[in-house]
Amino acid sequence: MRNAFKLDYFGICMQPLRIVFAGTPPFAAQHLEALVASEHRIVGVYTQPDRAAGRGKQLHPSAVKHLAQTHNLPVYQPASLRTVEAQQVLAALKPDLMIVVAYGLLLPQAVLDTPLFGCINVHASLLPRWRGAAPIERALLAGDRETGVTIMQMDKGLDTGPMLYKIPLPITEDDDRQTLELRLADIGRIGLIYCLQNLKALREASQTQDDHLSTYANKLDKSEALINWGQCAESINLQIRSGIGRTPAYSFLGGERIRVLKARSSAERTTAEPGTIVQADRDRLSIACTDSILDVTLMQLPGKNPLSIGEILNSRKELLAPGQRFTSTESIAL
Secondary structure: OHHHHHHHHHHHHOOOOEEEEEEOOHHHHHHHHHHHOOOOEEEEEEOOOOEEEOOOOEEEOOHHHHHHHHOOOOEEOOOOOOOHHHHHHHHHOOOOEEEEEOOOOOOOHHHHOOOOOOEEEEEOOOOOOOEOOOHHHHHHHOOOOEEEEEEEEOOOOOOOOOEEEEEEEEOOOOOOHHHHHHHHHHHHHHHHHHHHHOHHHHHHOOEOOOHHHOOEOOOOOHHHHEOOOOOOHHHHHHHHHHHOOOOOOEEEEOOEEEEEEEEEEEOOOOOOOOOEEEEEOOOOEEEEEOOEEEEEEEEEOOOOOOEEHHHHHHHHOOOOOOOOEOEOOHHHOO
16 A cells, blocks of 8 residues: 555655655754755654763764754664664654765665665765765865765665766855855755655656766865975865864964964965965965965964954964964974
8 A cells, every 4th residue: 555655646646755864964954954844744863873072071962863853853863773673663664765964874775675765865966976974075175166966866885876866066266165065055955855856757867877987085084184384375275175164274383283264375486485474464374385375364273263364463473473384293383
């Protein structure tokens, strides 16, 4: 009876689907919010277990859990979906479809096979480019001019399933990780609802990914946030833009670890040693890179809020004096 009814759904009736949603960060929560506003029935929300955060190491719920509780949706937080018990709990929900957005846990085949129409994933890249955990950051770091959202039917591989729908999005020179993520979430949730409205046709016209064109977006390591001033200014600028809000780029100056939050590369040339401050005024801090200059406009000193260069000059003018040099290690900071 259930299978026959859902065939009617795809053919004529357009009855609401029973949906299980799986996601964790704010990017995923925005897609859950779109589903809450839709005609479909959310029968369960999966998210990662609460994590300890802050100085007190208190447990904090994910953005998805917070939103789900606001709407009185049942929340499930298994540490793994590989156990028989976890899979039985999911099966008892009798989902027609599972929607996965930045969940953070791998789905075994038994889970992929549980919903009537399987599992679909909203991924923040134009697959097969940037499969993996950090597609937004990797696209920025690589200097890509375009990214987008791909909605795919999931299989047992890592972001390898047939593609149902792709939405391109240009990357602007002003985009950083936070702004690009917000823009991708906007088109992603619109695309998700479109897919649900046209699921039969999109499944029939799905496209197989070309594995030869794939690249992998490994999660950024903290070591990648340390600035190497021996690079060109544009490479460092991309590093800064890709890390905003999550793994901010940093360097050492005067024995202090300083986050560099906003900058722009300059066409000016310099022969100064990389990392040397060549100019400091209220609008910018010009720092020598290899054969180029990076103009920094926003930084964060230890224990302080982000400050403009002018604000730092008001209280720490000597720190930003021309001739001072940023370094890659605290031990040799000037």
